[in-house]
Amino acid sequence: MAGKPVRPANAIDQTRRMLSLVTYLRERPGARIEDVARAFGITEDELVSDLDVLPMCGTSFRGGDLLDIDTDGERIWWHNPAALGAEAAEPLRLAADEATALLVAARAVATLPGLRESDRQALLRATAKVETAAGEAAGASARLSVTFESEGGVFADVDRAIAERRRLWIRYYSPARDELSEREIDPIRLVSVGHTYVEAWCRRSEARRTFRLDRVAEIKILDEPSAPPEIELRDLSEALVQPAAEDPVVVVEVGPGGRWVAEYYPHDSADELPDGGLRVTLRTPDPASLKRLALRLGRDGRIVAPDDLADSARRAAREALAAYDDAGTAG
């Protein structure tokens, strides 16, 4: 699945998994590798590596009661389930981290405003049951919380359009140009990474685009079917927008009060300046979009390159000041 983080093999994760596996296999003689891997959310290779370790395990090395578990590559057989007392194969209670990871995630998903009501109810019921079963282990989960941001109405329409495979019409705000534009898009999926976005095929630009839901000013579900071309879904675990190597370079120098620029803009380098400021070098396909940044920075920073961007920011500031000179007094 796209977006699934790759984790290094970890002895603790594997041990935890094998303990559950033992319980699970005990109830299911001849379980199919494919089914077990899916139930456990792991690859078949990972499962096979667990099956290589299990026969080396038992309640006592000396006693000769190692687990006699083997596989023909398709099914898994456990020939001596009695090697573990009935009690030693019972499901184990949740660890504090396990309860936290599951409960915090479940509570966060439940805050998605566009979540189907029946799904939210199921999630809330499941959360309550897990809290009860986790007991004390659930306590620490209150120390972690996550809020997803998204526009409820827009979210619901996008979600419905995806489910019904329908095209969407949106009026979308572009902060770079400070303008609203109308587009028809074929939605592909909704992604929540801090903000919520819809990834879609944009019919106007004939390209894949990502739209932030809180910038959708208006939305309509159209009657036309959605027909996005087959495209490979990207891993969105990193930044949603990655500058390309061929994009023009912009250099910004900021004082201490403008250091936040390095936190908000993906950049190539940020070098310390003697006054406590930074020299930030970044790339963007559309340098004109950074005029807003130059204006926002005020005395906390300035555009060093390219020149025409620096000029346009100065011009914009002078133009804006003229209005105050003309108006003289407020109102």
Add this chain to the structure above:
Amino acid sequence: MAIAKAERLMNLALCLLGTRRPLSKRELRESVEAYLEAASDDAFNRMFERDKDDLRELGLVIETVENLEGEVGYLARRDSNRLPPITLDAEEAAALGLAAKVWQQARLAGAASGALQKLRAAGLPEDVDPYGAHSALEPRIPVHEAAFEPLMLACRDRRPVVFDYRKATAAQPEPRHVEPWALECWRGHWYLAGWDRDRGAERVFRLSRITGRVRSRGTRYTAPVPDVVTVRETVASWAGESADRSARIRLRTGAGYPLRAKATSVRELGGGWEELEIPYGHGLDAWLVEFGADVVVLEPAELRADVVDRLRAVAKG
């Protein structure tokens, strides 16, 4: 060849779970092959202590019992390790399946799958691709900050920490001694709330501004932990979202959609201009300047002066 750690942990776990009486270290050493192979008593002792900690990390409750001869024994009692009965229907199982996938942090992603596997072993219904049939929703919890994991553990175990923190406008980081209470993710960024020992007050820290390592302090909390910790409200006020006043501006027709979306009133002025009343909180001046000549501040005078001041700085640039 050295025996894989997972095999050693699994054997220790099965021994501790399978016994009805406490097993001494000597007995355990004889029962687990990897321990028999340990080069020395010291090597075994170190390995055993680490392994016990690891098993506790994944939730095993291991008791330490002293017998009449003063020898220490270990066991994992069934009563304290058994998952209480839990019955989830297919819909609930699908919902948890979606939730278990949202973490993008290795430790919590592993823990969430581990939780689901334990529930699976306890009979959680297996479904086809959760939500896949009718929704394309992919929530993700991003964790890019290196300070996240040590702070998460410190919050969990209630351990004071010290870290170097660079305030938004400061060039140099400063060490901060904090009793961490809670972590919260808002708009994709993680924040820590806790008791700042140096300032003797509650503070909220943005994790991306922590530089260097988070170190634990082996001491106790000195301040009481509040029942409810509100990180989000504090951060929202930094972001200027707790406006307590309002401002009047002139906005060019067609420009500044986000300002319009926040406006409490809009009045047509003619000549391609409109007058808006908008909430006035921290940071509004910097935001208004972004719209350049499309915005003119009418009042209050203080905001007008701030905006003019900013524009002059850019014009001189």
